[in-house]
Amino acid sequence: MARNAAAIPASAVITADERRSGTPRVARRIVRITSWTLLAIVALAVLFCFVSAHAVPGNSDGSTVILEGQSMSTGHLMLQGWALSSDSFWTIDAVVYMFAVLVAGVHAIFLHLVPALIASAVVVTGVHIVRADWRGAAGFAGAAAVLALLALPSHALAFFFLQGPLHVGTALLCLLAFVGLGKGRFGWGWIVAVVLLAAGTIGDLQTIALGVVPALLAGAVGSMRCRNWRTGLPTSAAAVASIALAVVVREVARAIGTFTLVSAAPPQSISQAILNFATLGNYLPKLLGVGTAAGFGSGGAPHFAEYAHGIGLLAVAGGVLVAVVGLLLGVMDGDKTAVERSTSWRLDDLLVFAFFGDLVVFLALADNADPPSARYLTAGVIFGSILAGRLIARLTVRLLRSGPKLRRWGPKLGCVLATAVVGVLATGVAFNLAHPSPNHPYERVGAFLEQHGLHEGIGDYWSSSIVTVETDGSVEVRPVTRNPHGQLVRYARESSSDWYTGQQFTFLVYNPAYPFGNVDTATAVATFGQPRSRYHVAGIEVLVWRHPFTLSSHGIS
Numbered sequence: 001m002a003r004n005a006a007a008i009p010a011s012a013v014i015t016a017d018e019r020r021s022g023t024p025r026v027a028r029r030i031v032r033i034t035s036w037t038l039l040a041i042v043a044l045a046v047l048f049c050f051v052s053a054h055a056v057p058g059n060s061d062g063s064t065v066i067l068e069g070q071s072m073s074t075g076h077l078m079l080q081g082w083a084l085s086s087d088s089f090w091t092i093d094a095v096v097y098m099f100a101v102l103v104a105g106v107h108a109i110f111l112h113l114v115p116a117l118i119a120s121a122v123v124v125t126g127v128h129i130v131r132a133d134w135r136g137a138a139g140f141a142g143a144a145a146v147l148a149l150l151a152l153p154s155h156a157l158a159f160f161f162l163q164g165p166l167h168v169g170t171a172l173l174c175l176l177a178f179v180g181l182g183k184g185r186f187g188w189g190w191i192v193a194v195v196l197l198a199a200g201t202i203g204d205l206q207t208i209a210l211g212v213v214p215a216l217l218a219g220a221v222g223s224m225r226c227r228n229w230r231t232g233l234p235t236s237a238a239a240v241a242s243i244a245l246a247v248v249v250r251e252v253a254r255a256i257g258t259f260t261l262v263s264a265a266p267p268q269s270i271s272q273a274i275l276n277f278a279t280l281g282n283y284l285p286k287l288l289g290v291g292t293a294a295g296f297g298s299g300g301a302p303h304f305a306e307y308a309h310g311i312g313l314l315a316v317a318g319g320v321l322v323a324v325v326g327l328l329l330g331v332m333d334g335d336k337t338a339v340e341r342s343t344s345w346r347l348d349d350l351l352v353f354a355f356f357g358d359l360v361v362f363l364a365l366a367d368n369a370d371p372p373s374a375r376y377l378t379a380g381v382i383f384g385s386i387l388a389g390r391l392i393a394r395l396t397v398r399l400l401r402s403g404p405k406l407r408r409w410g411p412k413l414g415c416v417l418a419t420a421v422v423g424v425l426a427t428g429v430a431f432n433l434a435h436p437s438p439n440h441p442y443e444r445v446g447a448f449l450e451q452h453g454l455h456e457g458i459g460d461y462w463s464s465s466i467v468t469v470e471t472d473g474s475v476e477v478r479p480v481t482r483n484p485h486g487q488l489v490r491y492a493r494e495s496s497s498d499w500y501t502g503q504q505f506t507f508l509v510y511n512p513a514y515p516f517g518n519v520d521t522a523t524a525v526a527t528f529g530q531p532r533s534r535y536h537v538a539g540i541e542v543l544v545w546r547h548p549f550t551l552s553s554h555g556i557s
Contacts, residue, residue: 041120044151048116049109050433052162055155055299057438058111060479062164063465064494065089066110069097070473071496081497082259090259091203092173093118093165106473108443115164118172123150125175126386129351132182133344134393137400142393144418149312149385152425154289155299155432160378167210171379173200174211175386177238178350181215184222186234197242202250208243209361210379214353215239221349225330235346262493267364279368280359280377287374287381288313289428295371300435301428308424312388319387322394323352348390355383441538445509446471448537454544457507458551460519461491463540467509477509480551481517487527490551491517504548510541 071079072094079090088094096118100110123146130142153161160166173196180193197215200207219236223229268276285291289309292298298305327349358380366373446467449457457477459467464479478499479491488508490500508531510519524531524543531543 037124040124041117044120044123045113045116047151048119048162049112051153051158051429052112052116054432054435054437055158056112056115056163057440058108058442058466058470059440060462060465061494062111062115063469065093065165066097066101066106066114066469067465067496068094069099070101070106071498072098073101078253078256078258079496080257080259083262083492083495083497084259085262085493087165087167087204087206088259088261089165089169089203091199092169094203096169106469108470108472111164111469112162115162115168118164118169119150119161122168122172122175122382123147125172125179126150126382126389129175129179129182129347129386130389130393132179132347133390134397138393138396141396141418142389142391144389144422145315145392146385146389148418148422148425149288149316149388150382152422152429154287154292154305154309154428155301156292156296156374157287157289157378157381158299158432159296160287160375161381163375166375167204167206167379168382170200170204170207170210171382173197174207174214174354174379175382177211177215177242178347178354181218181235181238181350182347184231184234184346186237190234190238193238194241194245197238198245198249201242201246206361206379209357210354212239212242214350214357215242217353218346218349221327221331222346225334225345227334235350268366272367273363275368276363276366276373279366280362283362283371283374283377284381285313287377288316289425296374299428299432301431305424305428305431308421308428311421312385312425315388315392316381316384319389319391320352320355320384322391323348323387327352344390348387351383351387351390355380355387358383440466441511441540442466443470444538445540445542446475448535448542449475449507449509452544454507454542456503456505456548457509458488458505459509460511460516461494462514462516463509463511464491465494478503478505478551479517480508480519482519482523486523488519488523488551500551502550504550506548507542507544509543511539512541513539 068079068082068084068088068090071082079088079094082088084090093114096114097110100114126146127143130146131139134142150161161168177193177196177200180189180191180196183189193215197207197211200211216236216239219232219234219239222232222235225231282291286296289301290306290313292301292306326345330345358377362373362376362380366376442463445463449455449467450471455475457475458464458480459477461479461481464477467475467477476499479495480488481491483489490497508519508524508528510516512520521534521541521543528545528549532546533544535542535544
């Protein structure tokens, strides 16, 4: 024992005082990192909130999730009585809205503020993923690329990136899970990753394509890279464990009492998927700001901004291509010491599989004739932008290790180019902010209803929850649809039975320009009789009855 003790260098002995003094240093470091992270998220959220207000008009999809959060904030954490689709966002966006409503109640600003906070967290997480493998100038350059691509979005990308709930929160959970799996070993990070992937799967089945399957495949590829099945086991096991946990939680929730699932949008046919494949070359560049004029608009940004966005598009394409080539070479070469020499490929593999997973989602669900289907590519742009940042970091490292002339002038030229690109992108965002905000009639409709003392009513889906939120909950409008008997009943999707059971209504609103669910004057009269009054407010029809009426809570969607 004495001989062993003597062999230990004095410098390696850590006294009790040193251990105690080290604990505050760790705590201060955690506090410092957390503070800077929160500050970055808040700062970005302020910018994003303004950009969102000029890009996103708000609609009933986003409003419904706010009302989910309101229901959860009142103690209905399991959303009993709700009928929701497979992308309920129960364990994703709705949780954020729950806390927002707990703090401030239902407010229309949440249509922009909460998506802005989620998008900010995505950007900060993307920066962290880049800087996880590169520090100094390389880490700075890679982080700047992520910020340029995501924090200064094109008008088209802002429309989907800053609108809730369009699966951006789902992408955030997947990114955070990837961070937990980045070391490729079991531990607390692995546990957090499993929980996040399970939560995402419960709230949005797209998590399977964006996070679960990528983890499963990345684990298998990791084992092939290192010719050791143990290398990729933690990553693949996380995918399997997350699905098992999601199933268990869902069954427990079902036993306790939770929302019912209604049929989601069916996958497209093979012929439609082929058409969607042809559309990829159109929609992806437009989201990244290239060729946005046709179908997506530019938000008032000058035409020359497309050149800067074009550089971003090339960076994303290059990031994805390099990650794919690196994956293939790693599998073909096989190196048992790769896991000891570098682990940067783990995050690359996860991100590139997630990128292609999102493309599969687009092919399976999109309609090439419907520009809003580009929302299915938002997650792919996020993953691709982070891969672009990682590529820029790699190129910076090589540049700094190159010959003396290139090492001297390369960084300077790179800084000039980067400054010019960021300046042009920032100019485009400034033009977007100066552009008039998109108009929608429901704020005026809500004000009209409040002025006339009309607080409980029904309407077509797209005219209902948005009015409820635009009036901060002062006016409650519940969605209806026509059943096979020609009568208006509860719209049994994205709604709660509590909105109808024992409730009385006095008016109906619907948009005659965009008929939905066969809600119109004819079906209203057939169900409730002739209204007392009819109004036309900002293009929206408002029918008011003399006596209150009730509605069936068992509608047919």
